[in-house]
Amino acid sequence: MSGNHHTNWVSDPRVKTPANEGTTADHPGWETVSRELCYDGRYAKVFHDVVRTPSRPEGVMWTVVRRKYAVAVAPRTVDGKWLLVHQERIAVRRAIWEFPAGQIEPETESDENGDPSAHQTLIHGTVWRELREETGWTEGPQSRLESLGFYYSSPGFTDENCHLFFADRVVQHAEGSLPDENEQIVECRAFSTEELVGMIATGEIRDANTLACFARLTALGKI
């Protein structure tokens, strides 16, 4: 599943992603006092948490929606084009252009909270799987996979976080894409950097995953 046997893994020393980041564990000065499960769904769970924080040691009640963690990947082809997928998004009732993304499916508890190296293998495997499924492109002999750190999609109410990647020099898979029955990719297309920048400027690109990848890529001087 890891699929990254011949890919050059590149780590930019500026990007800091401590191993314990992006977990729901309590950090120093934080303590979960109680947690009540109020909605238990396959795609989201709603909790009423009571939490002590550094500035509110008496504790505060908060509604928290828990979600699986995710990956998003900015794929660039060998000729320097960016791959975007046009995907129907039920929650917002329209199709939008986005970088490929998907949720991480932990096989065991320790995949998620234990050995950092197993966790990294799981994340990288998810990146290549989603890229292949959604675009029909994949890793080639010259491919490089680079971490762009992670981000929180809406930390006011959900613990959802997404690990961001730059997959450079990807190539077309001989057998194309592998549609997932739970999602609907209408189209995959390659865009020049100028087109990508234009779609972000106008607001045509409007999902947090793609905007977050773009922010990290530009801040790191890679676009």
Added chain:
Amino acid sequence: MSGNHHTNWVSDPRVKTPANEGTTADHPGWETVSRELCYDGRYAKVFHDVVRTPSRPEGVMWTVVRRKYAVAVAPRTVDGKWLLVHQERIAVRRAIWEFPAGQIEPETESDENGDPSAHQTLIHGTVWRELREETGWTEGPQSRLESLGFYYSSPGFTDENCHLFFADRVVQHAEGSLPDENEQIVECRAFSTEELVGMIATGEIRDANTLACFARLTALGKI
């Protein structure tokens, strides 16, 4: 509440935000067949929706978490520094540096779905209110408020969307910030553009609102 009586409102013709965007209304080719409320909270509502889409006219079931819409603002001071707030975020159990943001509180149904001009006044009022409350900075005679469009925080499961703004040449309010009892701003500080870019590159800035503002600002050539 609008508070923008003497602010220069600037609209970049490249940024396109159609009036019906960012609502939950069905768009052409989409039809909500049924909607079951499964969790009814003040801060989030969970629905099981059955929806016909252009590529799936037979209908598909989806879990959708509904949230109020929001604003986020990138405030720049008269001397060219960016204002960030350090805020405790219960859902992710830590404090993070972010641009000021907050939810839009519609006073009437028509504020949300009716007259576009009333909706715009409500949104602008929310921007200035959140800026004042969270940072203690506010509009001055030379301030400019510019739309950066909107984005979806996680369109795989929630309709939450956030209108993004660039508030330039803001000034300190004589009476400082106005803390909201439901949130905990630990600190507000001004950062140079170089510092802001560095915090995005390293991953220290890791919330979708701030990354989305930054993506739009750089794509529009404003950073």
